[in-house]
Amino acid sequence: MADSNNAEQQADEAPKKGGKMKKVIMLVLGITLVGGVSAAGGFYFAGGAAEQGPKKPELPKLVLKDGTEVESDSTKSATIDPKELQVTYHQMENAFTTNLYGGGFAQAEIAVSTPYDKRVIDAIEEHDIAVRSAIVMKLAAGDSATLETLDGKKAMAGELKEVINETLREKTGFGGVDQVYFTKFVVQ
Structure with a gap:
């Protein structure tokens, strides 16, 4: 039991x-x-x-002479007369000195301009080393005979604009440099 x-x-x-x-x-x-x-x-x-997805960076805006900012990718920006844009200039610090292809050397002081807001100049300053390196490499590829002519200098200014914008696009996603100016240029 x-x-x-x-x-x-x-x-x-x-x-x-x-x-x-x-x-x-x-x-x-x-x-x-x-x-x-x-x-x-x-x-x-x-x-x-x-x-x-990845966030799109906020792009610099075009600045009109009256201080109004316009989105750079808007349809309105395509219809703006370039004479209505406020241009900002920036003198690059220190001269660029480099040997030239085929012999000789060049020394140049360079300034840039942009119709965009201060973010383009800020990007140039922030990525100064990369921008300066690109400029020196492009100058070093030039030859003294070409750079001694007015047309050669104009062509080099256009090429420098492209390498500066390319460098800025790699670093920030946006170029923005409109012109490159030589404030001093010596070839020997």
């Missing part, structure tokens, strides 16, 4: 343990489900990472 009482007690206890365990598992699953749904809902309503 004692064996049958023990067997009955064990049979009664087994379902109780299983019942408690089921409740704990169901509670944990319920909490997990609610947390997962809440997180997914928050992620969905926040826009999700896949939809956001």
Whole structure:
């Protein structure tokens, strides 16, 4: 009889343990489900990472002579007369001195202009080393016979504008230099 009482007690206890365990598992699953749904809902309503992608940098704006700023990629900017734009000039610090292709050397002091807001000049100053390196490399590719002529200097100014803008685009996503000026130029 004692064996049958023990067997009955064990049979009664087994379902109780299983019942408690089921409740704990169901509670944990319920909490997990609610947390997962809440997180997914928050992620969905926040826009999700896949939809956001990389943020587009805020581009410099064209500046009119009256100080009004115009988005550089707007349709209005395409219809603006260049004479209406405010031009900002920036003198590069220190002269550029380099050997020239085929012999000789050149020394130049350079200034740039832009019709855009101060962010272009700020970018030139921030990335001064990269911009200066690009300028020196381009000057070094020139030859003294060409750089001694007016047409050669004009061509070099155009090429320098391109390498400066290329460097700025690599570093900031936007160029913005409109002209390059030689404030001093010596070729020997």
